[in-house]
Amino acid sequence: MSRALTVATLFPLATVAAADEANASALARRGAARDLSVETVTVDRADSFVDADVYLVGGTGRGGVAALVEALTSTDLAARVSDGAVLLAVDAGLDAVARSWVDPAGARHQGLGLAPVSIHSAPEVTGTVVTRPDASLDLPALIGWEANDLRTVREDGARALFTLEVGSGNRTEDALGGTTEGVLAGSILGTRLHGPLLALNPELADLVLARATQRSEPWPALESPAVERARRERIAEVRRESPKADWRSRLPGPVAARLRR
Amino acid sequence: MSDARDPLRARLALATGRSAGRLSQALGKGSGSMIGGRLALRVDPQVLRAVAGDRRSVLVTGTNGKSTVTALVAAAITPGGAVVSNTTGANMTDGIVTALSADRTSGLAALEVDEVYLEPVARGTRPKAVVVLNSSREYTRGVSLRSTLEHWRRTAAALPDDCVAIVNVDDPLVSWAFETAPHRIGVSGGLYWRGDALICPACGSVQDFTDDSWSCPGCRRSRPEPDWKVVPDGNGWAVEHAGERTRIEVTVPGRTGPVGGAFALAAADALGVDVAEAAERVSAVADVDGRYAPYRLGDHAARLLMLKNPAGWAEAIDVAVSTDRPLVVAVDPFGPKDTATMWEAPFQRLAGERVAVTGGRTADAVAILDAAGADVVEAPDIESAVRAHAPGEVMVACNYPAFRRISKQFRGGTH
Ligand SMILES: [Zn+2]
Numbered sequence: 001m002s003r004a005l006t007v008a009t010l011f012p013l014a015t016v017a018a019a020d021e022a023n024a025s026a027l028a029r030r031g032a033a034r035d036l037s038v039e040t041v042t043v044d045r046a047d048s049f050v051d052a053d054v055y056l057v058g059g060t061g062r063g064g065v066a067a068l069v070e071a072l073t074s075t076d077l078a079a080r081v082s083d084g085a086v087l088l089a090v091d092a093g094l095d096a097v098a099r100s101w102v103d104p105a106g107a108r109h110q111g112l113g114l115a116p117v118s119i120h121s122a123p124e125v126t127g128t129v130v131t132r133p134d135a136s137l138d139l140p141a142l143i144g145w146e147a148n149d150l151r152t153v154r155e156d157g158a159r160a161l162f163t164l165e166v167g168s169g170n171r172t173e174d175a176l177g178g179t180t181e182g183v184l185a186g187s188i189l190g191t192r193l194h195g196p197l198l199a200l201n202p203e204l205a206d207l208v209l210a211r212a213t214q215r216s217e218p219w220p221a222l223e224s225p226a227v228e229r230a231r232r233e234r235i236a237e238v239r240r241e242s243p244k245a246d247w248r249s250r251l252p253g254p255v256a257a258r259l260r261r
Numbered sequence: 262m263s264d265a266r267d268p269l270r271a272r273l274a275l276a277t278g279r280s281a282g283r284l285s286q287a288l289g290k291g292s293g294s295m296i297g298g299r300l301a302l303r304v305d306p307q308v309l310r311a312v313a314g315d316r317r318s319v320l321v322t323g324t325n326g327k328s329t330v331t332a333l334v335a336a337a338i339t340p341g342g343a344v345v346s347n348t349t350g351a352n353m354t355d356g357i358v359t360a361l362s363a364d365r366t367s368g369l370a371a372l373e374v375d376e377v378y379l380e381p382v383a384r385g386t387r388p389k390a391v392v393v394l395n396s397s398r399e400y401t402r403g404v405s406l407r408s409t410l411e412h413w414r415r416t417a418a419a420l421p422d423d424c425v426a427i428v429n430v431d432d433p434l435v436s437w438a439f440e441t442a443p444h445r446i447g448v449s450g451g452l453y454w455r456g457d458a459l460i461c462p463a464c465g466s467v468q469d470f471t472d473d474s475w476s477c478p479g480c481r482r483s484r485p486e487p488d489w490k491v492v493p494d495g496n497g498w499a500v501e502h503a504g505e506r507t508r509i510e511v512t513v514p515g516r517t518g519p520v521g522g523a524f525a526l527a528a529a530d531a532l533g534v535d536v537a538e539a540a541e542r543v544s545a546v547a548d549v550d551g552r553y554a555p556y557r558l559g560d561h562a563a564r565l566l567m568l569k570n571p572a573g574w575a576e577a578i579d580v581a582v583s584t585d586r587p588l589v590v591a592v593d594p595f596g597p598k599d600t601a602t603m604w605e606a607p608f609q610r611l612a613g614e615r616v617a618v619t620g621g622r623t624a625d626a627v628a629i630l631d632a633a634g635a636d637v638v639e640a641p642d643i644e645s646a647v648r649a650h651a652p653g654e655v656m657v658a659c660n661y662p663a664f665r666r667i668s669k670q671f672r673g674g675t676h
Contacts, residue, residue, distance in 0.1 A: 012459075021456075022604035029632060044459065044467045061407075067465050128597040145598060196604035199632065226631040230624040 005031060005212055008041045008052035010093075011071045012059065020058045022196035023088070027054065030198075030205040033222055036213065046074040053212040054086045057093030060147065060194050062104050068096040072112055081114055086187045086212045090197065091148065094182070094190040095119050099155065115190045116158040117183050122171050124149040128238045129167030129193055131181065138218050141165065142201040143234050144193030146181075152192065158185040162193075166242045187211055200234075202227055309354060309385030312361040316345075318370040318386045319528045320379070323394025323435070325453075325573050326521060327352065327373045329513055330394060333525035335371035336546045337539040338532055343367035353378045354385070369532070376409055380416040390531040391420065391442075392427045392524050394450060396434040397457050397572035406434070410462055413438035425531040427524060430485045433475050437462045437482065448527055449473075449490035450520050453579060454572030456605065489527045491519045500526050500540070507536055510544040512554075516583075517576065556671040558644060560652035563589070563671070567664035574606030577658040582610050587650040590630065591643060592622040593662035600625040600660075608633035617649035620663045643667050 007027050012020040024040040031038035043049050055077060057068070081087050087097065095101035098111040101119040111119075126147040133140050142162070152170040154160065160170065161182030169181035169192070182191035189208065191197070198205040202224050210219065319338065321331040328350055335346040345367040347360035352373040361370065374382045376396070383391065393413070398406050417426060418441035426442035429435050429450030434457065439445055452458065458475075461468050466479025476483035489502045498519035499508045507526065511518030522543045529539035555562035564586075566577045581588045588611065592600060600622050612634035618626045619640045630637045640646035647655050659667060 026632075145601070195598065195601045199604050226624075226628040226637075230628040233624045 003036050003213060005036050005038045005054065005209070006041060006050065006052040007038055007054040007056065008043050008050055009056045009058075010043050010049075010075075010077070011057070011068055012042060012044075020056055023056055023058070023090075023198040026196070026198035026202065026205050027208060030202050030222075031209055034206070034209060034219060036209060043075075046071060049075040049077070051076075051080065052085060054088065054208055055080070056088050056090075057096060058088075058090035058194065059092040061092060062095065062101075065092050065095045065101060066103070066109065068092060069109070069111055072096055078112060078114060081187060084187055084214070086208055087114065087189070088198075088208060089115060089188065089190045091192050091194045094152070094192065095150075097188070097190070098152075102150070115183055115188050116155045116185050117190060118153050118155060120151040120153060122149055122151040125168040125171075127167060128234070129169070129181070130165045130235050130238050131162040131167075132165050132178075134162070137184075137207055139201075139203050139207065141235060142204060143231050143238075144191075144197055144200070145195045146192050147194070148192050150192070152183070152190075154180075154183050156185075158183050160184065161189055161191050166238050200227065200231060309358050309361070309382070312358055312365070313370070313386040314365070316368050316370050317341075317532060318372055318388040319390045319392060319532065320372050320374045320382060320386065320388045321392040321394070321524075322374045322376050322379050323392075323429070324376060324397040324570060325576065326394050326517060329517065330392060330521040330524050331371050331373035333511070333521045333543050333546060334392065334528045336542040337522075337525035337529040338369050338371060338534050339542050340538045341529075341532055341534045342369050344369045344371055346371045347373055354381050357382055357386075371528075377412070380412060380419075383416050383420060387421050388424055390425045390427055390528050391417075392528055393435050393439055394429055394524070395432045395452070395572065396438070397454055397570050406457060407462075410434055410438045414441055417442040427527045427531065429524075430487050431473070431475075433458045433468055433477070433482070433484070434462050436485060445485075446527055446531070447485045447487040447489070448520075448523050449487035450524065451516060453576045454570075456571060489523045491516070491523050498522075502526070502530070502536070505536070507540045509540050511546070517580070555654060558647050561647045561650070562654045563643075563647050563657050564654060565657045565659060565664060565668055565671075567659055567661060569602075569661060571602050571605040574603060574608075574658070577656065578607055578610050581656045581658075586654055586656045587615065587617075589617045589619065589640075589643070589646045589650070589655055589657040590626050591618075591620045591646065591657055591659045591663040591667060592626050593620045593660060593666060594622055595660070595662045600629065603629050608635060611635045615650065617646040619643055619646040620659075622660075643670065 007024050009020045009024050028038040028040055041050055089097045096111055097114040098117045098119050099113045100108055101111050102108055102121050106121055129144040129146050131142040146167055151172060153172055160180035161184045164179040164181050169179045174180045206219050319334050321327050321334055331346060335344050338344055345360060345364040347356055352375045357372055417439045420442055422443050425444045425446055426439045427446045427448060428439045430447035431450055431452045455470060459468055461477040461479055463482060464479040466477050468475050468477050474484045489500060492499055492501050494508055497510060499506045500523045509519055509522040511522050525543050526536050526539050530536055555564045568574050568577055608630055614635055615638060616630050616635045617638045617640050619642060623639055627637050627639060638649045640649055
């Protein structure tokens with residue numbers, strides 16, 4: 001009994017593309033292994049917008065955010081997301097669906113307001129990011145990249161998508177004292193971690209697929225040894241090079257916070 | 262050598278640069294070409310103008326294929342006189358100063374120019390022709406495509422009146438950036454990677470693509486009709502221009518060779534060199550900086566390709582598939598996103614095919630090829646990777662550090 005899902009990559013070229021194609025095909029691959037038949041579509045103009053189960057909005061660089069907001073506004077994205085479609089909004093995509101964002105000159109603009117965050121200027125950071133495992137989302141330590149000069153402030157008590165072992169993340173003060181990254185609100189996953197994120201982290205692809213199929217129980221274990229080995233090597237390299245990363249920071253967020261107190 | 266015509270300060274700068282170059286050679290730090298040129302520029306920014314003198318230069322820029330096309334241009338214009346070229350691949354202002362100051366007598370120059378350095382190099386050399394190949398993103402550079410294009414547009418508008426811009430009209434970004442040039446000639450150079458060019462750089466609309474053309478519904482720009490194009494000719498290739506057909510033989514595998522040849526012939530024509538004669542010289546180029554010459558490994562021959570972005574990988578995959586040669590992928594570490602671009606390359610074209618993988622980033626390459634459905638074989642070193650395939654010619658697709666390492670190893674050993 002195979003279920004069909006549609007994954008739509010929205011306006012990948014309004015901003016600097018950051019491997020959006022790799023994320024869509026990662027969902028297709030992981031979906032096939034989960035007995036889901038995934039169709040991938042790229043939407044380049046408002047009149048070719050489709051009803052999909054998952055929307056990917058990505059890209060880096062703030063130069064194209066205004067165009068992205070304009071393009072997204074003339075689609076049914078907001079209605080689809082409130083009906084439960086999953087939205088993975090990455091970097092410039094997160095700016096576009098935020099309540100407000102800042103352009104490179106520092107001027108504030110309205111976003112689509114789908115994600116309960118506001119975006120502010122901050123010093124530039126770049127580097128490899130390692131997340132902490134998160135049992136509540138069934139996620140191991142993941143790898144990603146950040147490169148931005150932005151602070152992402154969560155509103156209405158929305159939870160972060162990740163806590164970080166290495167990396168700068170949202171750059172907001174967190175109650176638990178940890179470093180948070182992105183936002184998870186309803187069916188919206190927002191993050192600054194760009195590049196082939198879902199390809200490198202198949203468990204995150206699983207999370208997207210679970211939300212898109214309203215699946216509540218965990219997926220059966222499914223190994224992808226090649227990707228896991230690549231990630232393991234990459235994480236080991238980051239830990240070697242990062243003075244901040246000691247054994248305490250590898251513990252799940254709440255445990256680490258308790259130890260710190 | 263210094264020349265009595267040089268201003269005194271430029272002469273001093275050259276002397277300093279030369280002794281630093283000798284010093285770095287003595288210390289065993291490579292060829293010394295970068296260190297020499299860099300010091301010279303620090304002393305006097307006018308030094309490029311002084312060493313360029315009044316020679317007639319062709320600049321070659323773009324994201325992919327600069328070294329190859331520069332070598333073909335250098336060959337194509339030799340009927341016009343002696344040619345100096347920065348054959349070491351040192352393609353920023355300082356490397357070009359070094360190349361030009363090492364040869365003050367050649368009346369012609371074929372210069373590979375890093376895309377971000379086009380403006381100062383064009384100002385210093387006052388070229389007769391600028392060849393522009395393509396414009397594609399590189400994650401690792403940290404320079405946005407947009408700012409490179411705007412830099413090119415400024416540079417194009419300021420080119421001398423007698424300079425011809427020879428541009429790849431199949432690339433909408435290049436076409437837009439050079440529409441401000443005083444004279445423009447179009448070459449159909451192909452576009453292996455549309456990913457960066459789908460949005461019109463002029464108006465932000467999504468462009469309409471057909472198999473071999475593009476147009477923008479927003480600002481009505483469209484692909485200018487090319488003056489030069491490559492056509493199949495029997496079992497090889499020919500270049501078509503002004504109703505004439507010129508056959509070229511280029512050892513560079515795939516379509517890259519003849520397309521590079523078309524740019525070279527257009528450059529020769531712009532300098533008044535006879536096209537038929539230029540084509541003979543281009544066809545005589547056997548190798549570009551050791552880049553394409555096959556290295557013998559017993560019953561195998563390995564051809565190295567150096568790749569740095571999705572456009573490059575797409576081209577390499579296309580060469581492997583279209584010429585039916587097996588592939589080795591060799592990738593070494595050079596930073597956090599060193600393999601990120603490979604996730605976007607169309608490796609699924611190799612699904613079911615055996616691909617051998619080697620290098621310091623083997624784990625990443627295995628993951629990427631495995632996801633694409635290739636039959637991946639890991640090899641501890643380049644020799645065993647090549648020998649994982651049946652005897653014959655093998656394409657070795659490398660990222661930059663792996664290319665450096667392997668070509669050095671081959672040159673020192675079996676070649
Ligand atoms: Zn346009």
